[in-house]
Amino acid sequence: MKTATTALLAILLLPALLLPVSSVAAPRDALLASLAAAAKAADPAFSGFSASRGEKLHVTRFAGGKAQTPSCTSCHGDNPRSAGRTPVGKPIDALAVSVTPTRYSDPAKVEKWFTRNCNEVLGRQCTPLEMGDWLSFMIAQ
């Protein structure tokens, strides 16, 4: 009887446990899929995103953007698992999904920040390949 109740509870609770995870992971997968489609359209030889290319992008110092923000790490810090700091000193939640699980689950928010930050750091919009690589790095972190 007791095991039956426990099993029933587990069955009832399992979806509840999975729900928060899938509700943030699903939009991320969809986002990566649409970026992959765009990357493939731009380059037929595209064969998937690379977290290590994303890591390189993350730490590269670019000359095309603003002098105060040559790289992603200028505000986000060297360690994606640590909090960053905005130019006026407000803490920024860590970029790594392992530390901030809700990250990259709202496509509009992701687009807004890629638009702003790529412009500030690289002085241009990021390509789908760059965005996919970078996201893959942060999701793997």
Next chain:
Amino acid sequence: MNSITSKIALRPIALGLLVLIVSTILFGRAQAGGGHFYPPVADAQTRDECGSCHLAYPAAMLPKRSWSRIMGDLKNHFGADASVDAATAEHISRYLLANAGDTGGQRYGAKLLRGVSPDNAPLRITELPKWVREHRKISDAEWRSQKIGSKANCAACHADAERGYFEE
């Protein structure tokens, strides 16, 4: 006999009234933080958008005309691109303009906005005469220190800034 009872009955009433008046004044001051309380942004979208890079400054800290100017050029927002889509901008503007220091937030913002001429629409809270006066003792070196870093970083010193309290 009659006059004595009325005397005795009056005293507690007068005392009670006095206590009530004093506590009303004190409570009012405490609530208003002696002029250092500014209601935090109550609108979720405004709080999220304005608060992602800096403290979501209370609407009462600037007059309506200043918020109009700021919302009119988010692409060049103090050296950063803070642009949002048109619907979001419209929503945020409506909140800020309705609760500005010379509209809905007058009760809280009037003191801070003293000395700002009506034809001047300051963009920075840190340029308001009262703000400058209140912060005059802080040296340039302190502003630049690791802890503060920027005059826009209210919460570095005002621990309860997010909740609207800007005492020392």
